[in-house]
Amino acid sequence: MQTKILIADQYPIVNIGVSKVISEIDQNAKFLPLVRNGNELWNALKLSLPDILILELDFPDIFGIQTIKDIKKKFKNTKIIIFSYQPDEIYALSTIKAGASAYMPKTVDAATIQLAYTRVARGGIYLSESLTKQLNDRNFKNTHYNAFKNLSSREVEVLNLLSTGKRNKEIATSLDINEKTVSTYKTRLLKKLKANTVAELITQLRILKAG
DSSP states (O other): EEEEEEEEOOOOOHHHHHHHHHHTTTTEEEEEEBOOOOOHHHHHHHHHOEEEEEEEETOOOOOOOHHHHHHHHTTTEEEEEEEESSSOHHHHHHHHTTTSSSETTOOOOHHHHHHHHHHTTOOOOOHHHHHHHHOOOGGGGSSSSSHTTTTTTHHHHHHHHTTTTHHHHHHHHHHHHOOOHHHEEEEEEHHHTTOOOOHHHHHHHHHHOOO
């Protein structure tokens, strides 16, 4: 049975590389034409109804985790694999919570891509071994992760953008919300993570990534 795959990444070389890696284990895979921005992505989803979407969250003209939710709402049968430059595990959990079936940083090897693809194609979910181990660790609730895991998907997005040095206006534009809403999220983050300043929030996030 043929599997239709759409790769949404701003770099054509990623499309070529991922297509080759997946073709090695699935000769029935059909790769849809390259899309270059959010508008082309939505058109391709509507016209082709892909079985699997491999998506970069930093893809032009999309709104991060909210896009995952929107896609799953309109195209329930399309499985989503996030293939991102973002390495942190909190972002990974948020994408799964939003409806993605797998999260892979772009540092993974070909075998990992094939494993994730196979698992998702069969209806499963893929998470890295390190993340799975942490989730199963009884003592993990006592680490920094315990506070971060209770953040909403939108709060995680705001925090990640803050950590890259984005100002309120830039965050508002990136997430398609107003600046007042961004300020509200920052206040919530400070309260939930028991931080006094944005700098302290970012420090906690970096500690988590390093740990």
